[in-house]
Amino acid sequence: MLKALVNQQTFDIISDKSGTSINGTPLEWDILEVRNNIFHILFQNRSYNAEVLEADYQTKSFLLKINRNQYLVNVKDRFDILLEQLGMANAGSAKVNDLKAPMPGLIVSIQVQVGDSIKKGDSLLILEAMKMENVLKATGEGKIKNIKVNPRQNVEKNQVLIEFE
Known part of the structure; x- marks a missing residue:
């Protein structure tokens, strides 16, 4: 039905x-x-x-x-x-307040800045894990409140990478 x-x-x-x-x-x-x-x-x-x-x-x-x-x-x-x-x-459809690392890895690049407005599907950053580059994308609309990592920084699984307003 x-x-x-x-x-x-x-x-x-x-x-x-x-x-x-x-x-x-x-x-x-x-x-x-x-x-x-x-x-x-x-x-x-x-x-x-x-x-x-x-x-x-x-x-x-x-x-x-x-x-x-x-x-x-x-x-x-x-x-x-x-x-x-x-x-x-x-x-x-719960509101997402932050982006967490899905796996341990290395931040290759960050493609947004604090204050940027984002839409669902926008690329946020690239995380290298197990010799593969993974593009992490926005799951909804919002505005970047805080970026908690830097390029070339190692991160752990579930570490907060970006906070949204």
């Missing part, structure tokens, strides 16, 4: 051996992938062109363009629904 929130409207989607239904109504459609992320859909004797403009699989958020209209779709799978029922819906 999936729950899809499309432009503030919720849909319950169930797929099983007998087919797919949306809000209890069987879904009868034909869909063909024309090119990567571009689809042609036949539904209720009407033709639709659909394109996936953006896809964030981690947050299960998608921006779709169907004909000339854009739709923001947020999906929850059965695990997300269960966590929500248990009151743990935001368990995975």
